[in-house]
Amino acid sequence: MGKLKSVAELDSFRAKLLAAPARPVVRVCLGPGCLAQGADKVSRAFKAAIKKQKISADVKPLIKETGCHGFCSQGTLVNLSPFDLFYVQVKPADVPEIVDQTLRDGKVVERLLYGDNGNRYRSAAEVPFYKLQQKIILKNVGLIDPLDIEDALKAGAYRSLVKALTQKTTDKIIETVTIAGLRGRGGGGFPTGYKWRKAVENARDNPGPVYIVANGDEGDPGAFMDRAIMEGDPHAVLEGMAIGARAMGAEQGYLYVRAEYPFAVRTLNIAIEQARSLGLLGKNILGTGFNFDVQINRGAGAFVCGEETALLASIEGRVGEPVTRPPYPVEQGLWNRPTVINNVETWANVPHIIDHGGQWYSGVGVPHSTGTKIFSLVGKVKNSGLVEVPMGITLGAIVEEIGGGVPGKERFKAVQTGGPSGGIIPYELKELPPEELKLDKVGLQGRGFMTMELKNLPVDFDSLAQAGSIMGSGGMIVMDDRDCVVDVARYFLRFLEEESCGKCLPCRLGIKGMQEFLNNFSQGKGAPADIDALESLGRALVDGSLCGLGRTAPNPVLTSIRYFRDEYLAHIVDHHCPAGVCRDLITYRIDADICNGCTLCAKNCPQVCIMGAKKKLHTIDQDACIRCGVCMDVCPVDAVVVA
Amino acid sequence: MSPRKKPQKDVINFTIDGQPVQAKPGWTILETARHYHIHIPTLCFHPAVMPWGSCRLCVVETRYGKRGQVIPSCLNPPVAELEVFTQSERVVNVRRWVLEMLLAECPASREIKKLAAEYGVTATRFAIADPEEECLRCGLCVAVCSEVVGVQALTFGSRGVKKVLETPYRVPNNACIGCGCCVSVCPTGALQKRLDTVRGDLSRRTGHGYAH
Numbered sequence: 001m002g003k004l005k006s007v008a009e010l011d012s013f014r015a016k017l018l019a020a021p022a023r024p025v026v027r028v029c030l031g032p033g034c035l036a037q038g039a040d041k042v043s044r045a046f047k048a049a050i051k052k053q054k055i056s057a058d059v060k061p062l063i064k065e066t067g068c069h070g071f072c073s074q075g076t077l078v079n080l081s082p083f084d085l086f087y088v089q090v091k092p093a094d095v096p097e098i099v100d101q102t103l104r105d106g107k108v109v110e111r112l113l114y115g116d117n118g119n120r121y122r123s124a125a126e127v128p129f130y131k132l133q134q135k136i137i138l139k140n141v142g143l144i145d146p147l148d149i150e151d152a153l154k155a156g157a158y159r160s161l162v163k164a165l166t167q168k169t170t171d172k173i174i175e176t177v178t179i180a181g182l183r184g185r186g187g188g189g190f191p192t193g194y195k196w197r198k199a200v201e202n203a204r205d206n207p208g209p210v211y212i213v214a215n216g217d218e219g220d221p222g223a224f225m226d227r228a229i230m231e232g233d234p235h236a237v238l239e240g241m242a243i244g245a246r247a248m249g250a251e252q253g254y255l256y257v258r259a260e261y262p263f264a265v266r267t268l269n270i271a272i273e274q275a276r277s278l279g280l281l282g283k284n285i286l287g288t289g290f291n292f293d294v295q296i297n298r299g300a301g302a303f304v305c306g307e308e309t310a311l312l313a314s315i316e317g318r319v320g321e322p323v324t325r326p327p328y329p330v331e332q333g334l335w336n337r338p339t340v341i342n343n344v345e346t347w348a349n350v351p352h353i354i355d356h357g358g359q360w361y362s363g364v365g366v367p368h369s370t371g372t373k374i375f376s377l378v379g380k381v382k383n384s385g386l387v388e389v390p391m392g393i394t395l396g397a398i399v400e401e402i403g404g405g406v407p408g409k410e411r412f413k414a415v416q417t418g419g420p421s422g423g424i425i426p427y428e429l430k431e432l433p434p435e436e437l438k439l440d441k442v443g444l445q446g447r448g449f450m451t452m453e454l455k456n457l458p459v460d461f462d463s464l465a466q467a468g469s470i471m472g473s474g475g476m477i478v479m480d481d482r483d484c485v486v487d488v489a490r491y492f493l494r495f496l497e498e499e500s501c502g503k504c505l506p507c508r509l510g511i512k513g514m515q516e517f518l519n520n521f522s523q524g525k526g527a528p529a530d531i532d533a534l535e536s537l538g539r540a541l542v543d544g545s546l547c548g549l550g551r552t553a554p555n556p557v558l559t560s561i562r563y564f565r566d567e568y569l570a571h572i573v574d575h576h577c578p579a580g581v582c583r584d585l586i587t588y589r590i591d592a593d594i595c596n597g598c599t600l601c602a603k604n605c606p607q608v609c610i611m612g613a614k615k616k617l618h619t620i621d622q623d624a625c626i627r628c629g630v631c632m633d634v635c636p637v638d639a640v641v642v643a
Numbered sequence: 644m645s646p647r648k649k650p651q652k653d654v655i656n657f658t659i660d661g662q663p664v665q666a667k668p669g670w671t672i673l674e675t676a677r678h679y680h681i682h683i684p685t686l687c688f689h690p691a692v693m694p695w696g697s698c699r700l701c702v703v704e705t706r707y708g709k710r711g712q713v714i715p716s717c718l719n720p721p722v723a724e725l726e727v728f729t730q731s732e733r734v735v736n737v738r739r740w741v742l743e744m745l746l747a748e749c750p751a752s753r754e755i756k757k758l759a760a761e762y763g764v765t766a767t768r769f770a771i772a773d774p775e776e777e778c779l780r781c782g783l784c785v786a787v788c789s790e791v792v793g794v795q796a797l798t799f800g801s802r803g804v805k806k807v808l809e810t811p812y813r814v815p816n817n818a819c820i821g822c823g824c825c826v827s828v829c830p831t832g833a834l835q836k837r838l839d840t841v842r843g844d845l846s847r848r849t850g851h852g853y854a855h
Contacts, residue, residue: 324696500802500804501802502801504698506737506741508803509745509769540736544713546696
């Protein structure tokens with residue numbers, strides 16, 4: 001197929017693709033979670049098994065390696081159509097049975113269906129994990145083959161671009177996005193339509209090129225929303241950027257993807273090549289005279305390059321260090337020209353808004369936070385994975401209904417939203433002293449407080465800020481009673497210390513300094529007054545740092561002090577870690593009544609400091625013990641207790 | 644470095660600590676304050692180079708209508724009716740913590756000790772890594788070498804807490820013309836001690852003016 005020279009040619013090409021007879025399709029999830037479980041082997045096993053079967057070519061099942069299906073804790077996931085069957089935890093050894101039973105005879109392999117509380121679910125739509133989700137951005141992720149533009153076209157890709165090119169003026173596109181109420185999905189929540197309009201105005205005052213940038217430098221620990229989009233539906237991002245380019249009059253776009261996402265880079269490169277060869281990117285797109293091309297820039301491993309000014313510096317070839325705003329990128333961005341930089345997820349929203357209209361989009365979610373948001377639900381939660389929910393859904397619904405709650409017998413303690421820049425929100429409503437509740441608009445960040453229980457807290461930009469956290473890019477880490485907030489705060493600071501660019505002093509020295517306080521606390525050292533000192537240092541970072549990294553770095557500490565001051569005090573005053581995590585404050589003991597002398601702990605102890613004969617009580621030599629917790633993990637009868 | 648906002652045409656009337664002041668077009672808040680002899684401490688600011696905003700000691704609290712924020716005065720131009728506070732609680736909090744951390748970072752610097760004492764900070768709670776250290780990585784020497792002298796003999800290496808001042812490729816740099824600008828702008832005198840690690844072998848200099 002050569003270049004498509006007009007909209008009519010695209011339409012007839014799409015019609016031709018859709019006219020092809022439907023074949024059974026096996027969709028194997030090749031998202032990061034499933035890949036780690038060996039999804040590539042499952043896919044190869046399917047191909048080999050089908051080759052063996054003697055089926056004529058037109059009804060031969062198609063094996064599609066798709067992007068992330070979302071339900072990562074149950075990988076490898078396989079969807080079979082037209083049977084509408086959803087198999088979980090598929091191993092290569094299960095494949096011959098699926099081919100024989102389901103693909104040939106249309107029978108269900110019961111043991112591979114997802115089961116929960118005695119129920120078995122045939123189709124994905126019935127599974128509680130998917131039931132409350134509303135998929136807009138992820139609609140095609142997991143459905144299409146990301147390496148095949150024809151498959152994307154069949155699912156409707158580039159339909160909105162055609163609409164933007166033929167039916168809408170520049171102003172009309174921006175107006176639609178403004179009416180939709182789309183806000184930046186990278187974490188800041190800046191109104192996208194307003195940003196676009198500013199860029200257009202600045203370009204009008206100062207004629208010259210405008211640039212479009214997609215930020216795919218997703219670095220938060222435990223977050224993989226943008227990755228799923230880039231790997232699962234790359235054309236949505238390209239189409240969104242092209243529509244944005246049409247609105248802004250840009251001809252060049254840059255896609256900044258972190259180097260740690262080699263699959264995303266490969267997928268996007270293939271998608272760009274395929275779009276170019278069909279004439280959907282490049283010069284004179286579909287004969288409309290509109291030129292737009294996209295170039296991929298790979299990051300070099302710096303978290304701070306997710307900050308927009310550092311990202312632009314990196315694209316220009318300078319050191320990835322942020323600079324002070326103003327001037328904002330819409331005023332002076334790449335090469336001092338107006339530049340619109342949006343998150344990958346924001347761009348992926350654009351085609352859907354143009355397709356269905358701004359009014360439709362603003363009807364999803366809640367006022368001021370419209371549309372859906374993707375979260376990566378991880379931590380102490382039964383169903384972990386990628387979820388897309390309408391804004392305004394309660395945290396309780398996400399964690400307890402979609403996530404299935406906290407597994408095991410521990411209690412649900414808190415949720416960390418927004419990754420290292422976000423805050424810890426407690427499960428229980430905490431009574432705070434009245435002076436804490438004086439809300440100062442000047443420094444709302446990190447000063448918010450909970451006015452309602454977590455399970456009723458709506459997940460939208462403003463409610464999360466009110467609770468002292470942020471939406472962030474969409475990380476959501478669930479914690480139970482075995483997670484120590486001091487340790488969690490310390491973990492995030494250690495991450496940010498590594499990732500600070502070191503340009504401004506509050507961030508470079510302050511994150512290190514805050515860690516010194518927390519290290520002391522985790523060893524039971526320090527005085528209660530040090531907690532106030534740490535809080536005050538956190539405020540200095542919020543006020544003094546140059547970019548968002550330093551300004552939000554204290555959030556985990558500030559919110560955990562606000563809600564869990566008692567836990568900090570337990571460390572300092574009682575020299576006791578209530579969660580049993582901080583190594584210097586705990587001891588492992590073997591309960592004499594429970595130990596059955598199986599010797600597993602002694603065999604696995606790296607220090608060889610557990611003594612005991614077979615079928616006799618074992619004991620731990622406390623002087624040699626390094627408190628790694630291996631004995632506790634391996635004990636089959638839960639005889640190892642932490643005190 | 645950071646480009647400034649486009650200059651406005653007229654003078655800007657605003658207040659600093661309640662005192663009415665007038666800024667000429669293109670002035671920053673810091674420049675205006677200096678003009679009126681209002682003291683704002685700085686370490687990384689030098690009139691010869693573009694402001695870089697790394698030390699954050701020059702932060703001030705501003706209020707504009709209902710909006711209030713803490714911003715570095717060396718980088719931000721004022722707007723009409725802006726209220727600037729140079730000694731508010733939030734501002735002093737930032738300065739005191741930065742200075743206390745600097746006492747641990749550059750324990751050998753007399754200038755920092757003196758400045759810290761002005762804010763009542765005489766001891767530090769933080770761990771001292773190198774008792775001889777004076778450099779605070781403010782970047783003034785790098786900026787002056789690149790912007791004013793135009794030879795780029797100095798640069799920063801590594802990132803974050805490991806950030807160090809060094810020459811490209813960590814070898815004495817023959818691009819250095821030995822002008823001493825870096826030493827003269829250094830706020831703590833840290834560069835005086837390490838000039839020999841920057842400067843290359845004088846006899847091996849090449850280029851214009853050094854033709855053999």
